[in-house]
Amino acid sequence: MRNKFDMQLDSLKEQLTNMGELCEVAITKATEAILEGKEEQAREVILADEEIDQAEKDIERLCLKLLLQQQPVAKDLRQISAALKMITDMERIGDQASDIAEILLSTDLKMEMNNKDIGVMAQAAAKMVRESVRAYVEQNMMLAKKVMTADDEVDRLFDKIRQEIIEYIAKENGDGGEDAVDLIMVAKYLERIGDHATNIAEWVEFSVTGNHRIATEVHERKSAGEVK
Template sequence: MRNKFDMQLDSLKEQLIHMGELCEIAITKATEAILEGKEEQAREVILADEEIDQAEKDIERLCLKLLLQQQPVAKDLRQISAALKMITDMERIGDQASDIAEILLTAKLGKAKPNEDIGVMAQATAKMVTESVQAYVDQNMMLAKKVMLADDEVDRLFEKVRQEIIDYIAKGNGEEGAEAIDQIMVTKYLERIGDHATNIAEWVEFSITGNHHGAQAIHDREKAGE
């Protein structure tokens, strides 16, 4: 019975890796489409979001099957519960990559020069997604913590790009204001992707230790407000 359960857990990990890879590809392709004006590639990202949605459904089905048939306890239960939370964040990452691609198809980004840090943000967030999933598979607390810390750099890049674009408009490039604002929207979606990757890493922490960093942070804030 335990051997069968372990095989199903291995299958769960493989499916999570696959879903993480789909998210990483979507982030990279969507940002590349924006920076290089590849409209066809943007359409591919939007269509690929359906595959990410299907991966979420498949993993959810497997998790529920494990919960109902195996009735896991302790760490096994935490691993399955964490996976259910993680796929919600990964599905949202897919949505936001699709939103980035949609900007290229609905906006006019030809006038304003693309900010180079957008590509840096995309690489950083894609890496966060990959490493957060790998941390779950390996039950690697140090890697999960690394992802959480990486979010600070993504936030810093977002603020840097936002200020640079504001300064760009203020220097007499008002006619390109709409295009510049669209670039800010791209970076905002990337910043949110970083937040979701951090959420995944926090659920990894829960699967390993039973503690959830995000839940503790909320508790601390509420206590401070008393």
């Protein structure tokens, strides 16, 4: 019975890895589509979002099967519960990559501003997604903490891009305002992807230790009398 459970757990990890790879490719392709004006590639990202949605359903089905049929205990139960939470974040990452692609298809984006930092931000966010899923597969707390720390860099890049856009609009006396709004939306979607990757890393921490960062913080605040 245990051998069958271990095989199914390995299958869960493999499916999570594949879903993470789909998300990573979607982020990269969506950003390239925006920066290089590749409309066909943008359409591919939107179609790929359906594949990510299907992956979420498949993994959810496997998790429920493991919960109902195998009656996992302790650490196994945490791994399955964490996976159910992780796929919600990955599905949203797919949505946000699709939203980035939609910007290109629904606007006349010219990308006349310096957009080097957008590419750097996209690479950083995609790496966070890849490493957060790998941290789960390997049950690697050091890698999970590295992902959490990396979110600070993604946030810093968002702030930098936002300031660059403000300066661009001021310099151009308001010209290019629509493009500036579209670009800030791209950066905001990437910033949110970083947040979702951080969420995944926090669920890795739960699967390894049994503690979840948010729940722990709330408990500490209650103990201190800050939360009723």
